[in-house]
Structures are given as C-alpha cells and as structure tokens.
Amino acid sequence: MVTMTSLALARSWRPKTFSQLVGQDHVVKALTHALDQGRLHHAWLFTGTRGVGKTTIARIMAKALNCTGSDGSGKMTSEPCGKCPACLEIDAGRFVDYIEMDAASNRGVDDIAALLEKAAYAPSNARYKVYMIDEVHMLTNHAFNAMLKTLEEPPEHVKFILATTDPQKIPVTILSRCLQFNLKQMPVPLIVEHLEKVLAAENVQYQANALRVLAKAAQGSMRDALSLTDQAIAYAAGIVSEEAVRGMLGTLDDAYLVRILDSLTAKDGAALLATANEMGERSMSFSLALADLSSLLQKIAAAQVVPESVLEDWPEAGDIRRLAQSLSREEVQLFYQISITSRPDLSLAPDEQTGFAMTLLRMLAFRPGSETVRAGGGTVPPPPSATPRPSAPAPATRPAPTASAAPLTPTVSAPAAPAAAMATAHAADRPDWHALMRQLPVRGLVQQLAFQTELQVWDDSPAGVRATIVTPMPQLASEASVGRLADALTAHFGKPVKVLVEKGEVEGKTVAKVDAQIHQEKRQNAEQMIAADPFIQQLEKEFGAKVVGGSVKAL
Structure with missing residues (x-):
C-alpha cells in the first residue's frame, strides 16, 4: 500500500521567482x-521578522545568478527559467554550489574558517558559488572578525547572502560590507x-472573516499565516x-469586545x-482578549x-462607528491605556480570568467623572453626588469673621469649601x-515647617492677621523658624501676620504629603x-531576569 x-x-507555496514574491516590491525592484x-554587489544582507521571505529571496537570487535557460545557453537573468539543472537542483536543495549555513548551530570561528577555506575554490558547475548564512547575528565576535577580509574582497566567483532577524547584533564592520x-x-x-488564492487553488472552502482572523494571528509573517x-x-x-478558526x-469573537464596551458605556x-x-x-x-x-x-x-x-469591509465597522459616538475621546484613551498596561499584570493575578475581570472593573471605576464632550457633540453632566474637591482643607473650628475683615490680595486664590463649613465661614477670606x-x-527648615503644616484659623482684621497652623512635627516649629515664616507672610500680604503653631494631626493633606x-x-x-x-520583557523571558522591587525611580 502506498501512503500519500x-x-x-x-x-x-514557496515562491520560485521574483514575480511570485508577495509584499517585498522594494527589494524585488x-x-x-x-x-x-x-x-552586482558581492554581499547582500536581508533583515526582517520570521516568515517574510529572507531565505526565499536568497534561493531565487542563487537561481538568477546561475540560470542557464532551458536550452543551456542562457545568461544571468532576473527571471530564472525554473527548468535548467541549476534551477531544478536549487529548488530541490541539492545544488552543490549553493551552500546554506545555519549560524545558530555553526557559530564558531572554526566553522567560518572552514567555509571560507572552501570559498577559494572555483564552483563545480556554476557561474557563482553562493553562500547563504542564515541568522548571521548568532556568530561569535571571533567568527565575524574571521570573515571580514573575505567579505570585503571575495573571489570573483563567490557571492554572500546574509539573513538575520536581529540586525542590531551585527557589527558595523559587517554591515558596511553589505548591501x-x-x-x-x-x-x-x-x-x-494571498490566502484566498492559495485556498482557491487547493479547492478548500473558506469564510473571508476566518482568513482575517488567521492573518491577524500571523502577526506579519506569511509563513505563519500558511x-x-x-x-x-x-x-x-x-x-x-x-x-472554527477562533476555536482553534x-x-x-469581536461580539464579546463590543459587549464589554457597551457595558462600560452603560456602567453595568x-x-x-x-x-x-x-x-x-x-x-x-x-491576554489575547486584552490585545x-x-x-x-x-x-x-x-x-x-x-x-x-x-x-x-470590516465586519465590525458599524459597531466602531456607533461606539465612536457613544464613548468620549477621554474614555477611549483611558480604556486603551488600561488595557495595554494590564496585560503584564495578568501573570501576577491569582488566575487570568480574575486579572481580566479586575481590568474591566478598573476601566469602570476610573471613567472620567467630570463633564466631558461626546464625539457627537453632546455633553454628559457629572454624577449628582460629585462635588468639587477643595483645593485646601476646611478648618475644623474657626470663629466667624468680623465685619471689618479685609479681603486678601488678588495674588492669593480662594479655595472651595464644603457646604457644611460654608455656614460658619467665608471661603473667600482664607488663602x-x-x-x-x-x-x-x-x-531650609522654614520651608520644611511650611510644607508640614495645615491652616487651622485665618483671622483677618484691619490691624493684621492672626494665623493658627497645625503640624504633626512640632520639632520644626522653633521660635526662629516661626518668626521667619511670619516675616515672609507679612511681606507677602503687606500687613502684620502673627503665626501660632499647635501640635496635632492634620485632617487634610500638607504640601509634603501631596508631594509624596x-x-x-x-x-x-x-x-x-x-x-x-x-525589551525588559524579552530579558525576563530569555534570561530569567527580574526587576528589583523599589529600584525604579521616576525622572
């Protein structure tokens, strides 16, 4: 029985000629x-991610350099015939003068020395001896140094084709010798x-949306897509x-994503x-769901x-237009930022589903609460319970200002105060x-004292101001520091200011706490x-590196 x-x-479906190559017109030209x-140059370097055609182009180049035509008398051409012995043997992988070397497994100086030693000999039955070194960035520094001279001035019958997915690791001395x-x-x-052409030729029925899912999953690689x-x-x-493709x-389905955004819009x-x-x-x-x-x-x-x-032709085009109208621009930007920054946190969660659910709840919790402008031009009022946040904490107890109290200079802004405090004090009188x-x-110490205090009482009268401040760090309130703080306030307001310091915990936030x-x-x-x-994720994955907790500092 013969097994098929x-x-x-x-x-x-690997391309055999330049005309069959997909997506690399700039290189083909x-x-x-x-x-x-x-x-012709003597060395070419092809860079790019996996599955985009580096090895394919190398093989087509080898055929183009050595093609003799179907009658055996052809010359070097950009359209190899695919019928001569050179073309057929290169396609079959047995052409003796086309040598493919994997630098990942032959990366030492001895391997390169053996290859270069053979390069000195003329080709057996071809115009050019073509050396294709794949993943060339894996070579050691000694191996790179060993090939410098030959790569710069190779014999006339030798052509080098280098391929890599990481050109940053190749020395500049090698890069400067290649196109x-x-x-x-x-x-x-x-x-x-391309997948539509392939499946049509293979007599396989398909749905267009299925091919879009496969194309997205391939992440730019045609080989991965196939x-x-x-x-x-x-x-x-x-x-x-x-x-079937999504199950595999x-x-x-995008319907899940649309449901998520609709739920966020409805605050459900x-x-x-x-x-x-x-x-x-x-x-x-x-993780793919967040992506x-x-x-x-x-x-x-x-x-x-x-x-x-x-x-x-997008299946989700209608939902995109509808959500663009129902979500504000600020909300879309916030949801996007949370979704991309939450992907690394999934590995820290008890399980991925818990991390994903917390990400959705985070989007719901941090939705902009202030009045925002919709994409359609309408406005959304803030929630009724929302109240303006005071720029300075209201005093715990404060005597009502007298009728002779004078307003402060225009350089000092008046904070908003809670409704309960407005009954006994005028927020406009307080700086x-x-x-x-x-x-x-x-x-110095005076600034430290100022940053560690909260205003308790501000009694303004024509004769001057009597300010009572509270600090949890009384050791800063030396007589000299308090005096210098009072002098600075006097110079600022143009009237005498007397400062009284009391020890106690602050109810609001001091400047130091805000800065912290x-x-x-x-x-x-x-x-x-x-x-x-x-880059950090790659280091952690490949080398088991870890970021030391607390070592990251913001600039």
Missing part, C-alpha cells in the same frame, strides 16, 4: 534592476489576498469558518463580570478623529495654603512602563 503525503502549504544591468535590505512585515489585507491555515484546514475538516486559536458592572465569566467558560485567552480590545479601541479612537479610516506655602521665598503622593504615583507609573517595556 503532501507538503505543508508554507513549502509547496532593486535586485531585478541589478541583475538586468549586471551591476542591506529590510524586508517588511506583511499587512493583514495582503495576507488575506502554517495556521494548514492547521485550520485540519481542524475544521471542511469549510474553514470563522468559528483560542481567540474571541454585572454585565462586565458576566461577559468575563462566559469567556472563561469557553477557555478563551484573556484584541486594545486593537478595537485604537480603531474607535481613529474613527473619532478620522471617520473615513473605518473601512466598509490657598498649599499654593501660598509654595510661593513663599523660604528655604505625586512622587509615589510617578514611581508606580515608571514601574508600569518598565514592566510593559518589550
């Missing part, structure tokens, strides 16, 4: 012109178009449908938790600024103590930025 086997789509004009081409990531529409399509064909065992990948916490529970029952990836939610929010934000950015302490030209809180928030933001940094 078939090649993977990524192999059977440069190489075809060089081949047609006979102006460098950066291969682009494949955009989703281009991947979808491999995922292979998996989807086997998984679906019939029509490659969107439901563990991704969620129960609906948010119900959606998270339903996603958990279907074993969906919550997809970030992508949807980006489209909504773009629709609010540039409405024509929403394409009609903004926080702002005032920052304005005073005092330094701001510093703490900056440090936490800095820690979140470090945790979300892709």
Whole structure:
C-alpha cells in the first residue's frame, strides 16, 4: 500500500521567482534592476521578522545568478527559467554550489574558517558559488572578525547572502560590507489576498472573516499565516469558518469586545463580570482578549478623529462607528491605556480570568467623572453626588469673621469649601495654603515647617492677621523658624501676620504629603512602563531576569 503525503502549504507555496514574491516590491525592484544591468554587489544582507521571505529571496537570487535557460545557453537573468539543472537542483536543495549555513548551530570561528577555506575554490558547475548564512547575528565576535577580509574582497566567483532577524547584533564592520535590505512585515489585507488564492487553488472552502482572523494571528509573517491555515484546514475538516478558526486559536469573537464596551458605556458592572465569566467558560485567552480590545479601541479612537479610516469591509465597522459616538475621546484613551498596561499584570493575578475581570472593573471605576464632550457633540453632566474637591482643607473650628475683615490680595486664590463649613465661614477670606506655602521665598527648615503644616484659623482684621497652623512635627516649629515664616507672610500680604503653631494631626493633606503622593504615583507609573517595556520583557523571558522591587525611580 502506498501512503500519500503532501507538503505543508508554507513549502509547496514557496515562491520560485521574483514575480511570485508577495509584499517585498522594494527589494524585488532593486535586485531585478541589478541583475538586468549586471551591476552586482558581492554581499547582500536581508533583515526582517520570521516568515517574510529572507531565505526565499536568497534561493531565487542563487537561481538568477546561475540560470542557464532551458536550452543551456542562457545568461544571468532576473527571471530564472525554473527548468535548467541549476534551477531544478536549487529548488530541490541539492545544488552543490549553493551552500546554506545555519549560524545558530555553526557559530564558531572554526566553522567560518572552514567555509571560507572552501570559498577559494572555483564552483563545480556554476557561474557563482553562493553562500547563504542564515541568522548571521548568532556568530561569535571571533567568527565575524574571521570573515571580514573575505567579505570585503571575495573571489570573483563567490557571492554572500546574509539573513538575520536581529540586525542590531551585527557589527558595523559587517554591515558596511553589505548591501542591506529590510524586508517588511506583511499587512493583514495582503495576507488575506494571498490566502484566498492559495485556498482557491487547493479547492478548500473558506469564510473571508476566518482568513482575517488567521492573518491577524500571523502577526506579519506569511509563513505563519500558511502554517495556521494548514492547521485550520485540519481542524475544521471542511469549510474553514470563522468559528472554527477562533476555536482553534483560542481567540474571541469581536461580539464579546463590543459587549464589554457597551457595558462600560452603560456602567453595568454585572454585565462586565458576566461577559468575563462566559469567556472563561469557553477557555478563551484573556491576554489575547486584552490585545484584541486594545486593537478595537485604537480603531474607535481613529474613527473619532478620522471617520473615513473605518473601512466598509470590516465586519465590525458599524459597531466602531456607533461606539465612536457613544464613548468620549477621554474614555477611549483611558480604556486603551488600561488595557495595554494590564496585560503584564495578568501573570501576577491569582488566575487570568480574575486579572481580566479586575481590568474591566478598573476601566469602570476610573471613567472620567467630570463633564466631558461626546464625539457627537453632546455633553454628559457629572454624577449628582460629585462635588468639587477643595483645593485646601476646611478648618475644623474657626470663629466667624468680623465685619471689618479685609479681603486678601488678588495674588492669593480662594479655595472651595464644603457646604457644611460654608455656614460658619467665608471661603473667600482664607488663602490657598498649599499654593501660598509654595510661593513663599523660604528655604531650609522654614520651608520644611511650611510644607508640614495645615491652616487651622485665618483671622483677618484691619490691624493684621492672626494665623493658627497645625503640624504633626512640632520639632520644626522653633521660635526662629516661626518668626521667619511670619516675616515672609507679612511681606507677602503687606500687613502684620502673627503665626501660632499647635501640635496635632492634620485632617487634610500638607504640601509634603501631596508631594509624596505625586512622587509615589510617578514611581508606580515608571514601574508600569518598565514592566510593559518589550525589551525588559524579552530579558525576563530569555534570561530569567527580574526587576528589583523599589529600584525604579521616576525622572
């Protein structure tokens, strides 16, 4: 019995000519012109992420350099015939003068020395001996140094093709000896178009939305897209449908994301938790869910600024336009920021579902509470219970001001006071103590005293001002410091100010406490930025590195 086997789509659909190559027109144009004009460099470097065509281009170049045509008398060409011995053997992987070397497993100086020693000999049965070194950034420094001279002035019959996914690790001495081409990531529409051609030729039925999901999951790699399509064909065992693809990948339907945003718009916490529970029952990836939610929010934000950015062929186009109207720009920006910064925190949660649910509740809790302008032009009033936050704490006890009390100078702003305090005091008579302490030209211990106090009583009369302040640190209230603080206040208001200091805990926040809180928030933001940094995440993943707690400082 003969067992029938078939090649993977990524192999059977590997381009054989430049005309079949997808998404790299800028590279194809440069190489075809060089081949047609006979102006060839001796070394090329192709950079780009996995699955974008680096090895494919190298093989096509090797065929173009050595093609002899179907009649055996052809010359170097940008359109290899695919029928001559050189083309057929290169496609089959057995052409003796085309050598592919994996630098990840042959990275030492001895490996490079052996390769360069063979380069001195003429090709066996070809115009050029072509060396293709894949993942060249994996070579050691000694190996790079060993190939410098040969790479700069190779024999006339030798061509070098280098490929890497990380050009930053290649020494500049190597880069300067090569023509460098950066291969682009494949955009989703281009991947979808190519997959449609492949599945049509393979006689496989599919849904267009299923191909979009596969293209997004490929993250710019055509090889990954074809491999995922292979998996989807086997998984679906019939029509490659969107439901089957999402089930295979563990991704969620956009309907879940729309439900989440609708629940946030309606401030329905129960609906948010119900959606998270339903996603958990279907074993969906919550990390991918946050990534997809970030992508949807980006489209909504773009629709609010540039409405024509929403394409009609998007299945979610109608929901994007509707949410762009129902959500304010501030809300969209806030939800986006929370979604991207919460992904690293999922690993710290008891489980991913708990972390995801807390992320949704955080979005609900931190929605802008002040009056905001909708995308459609309407306004949303603040909640009835919301009251303006006082810029300075109201006094615990304070005698009512006399009729002779004079208003303060215009340079001092009047704070808002709670309604209960307004019955016994006039907020306009009191200075903004926080702002005032920052304005005073005092330094050293006097500044420390000013920053550690809260205004208790401000009795203003034509004869002068009697100010009573409270501090939890009486050791700062020396006679000299209090006197210098009174002198600074006298100079500021242009009338005598007498300062009385009492020991006690402050009811509000001193300037020092406010500064400490701001510093703490900056440090936490800095820690979140470090945790979300892709380079730091790569270090943690590859080397097991850890960020020392408390070591991050905000600039």
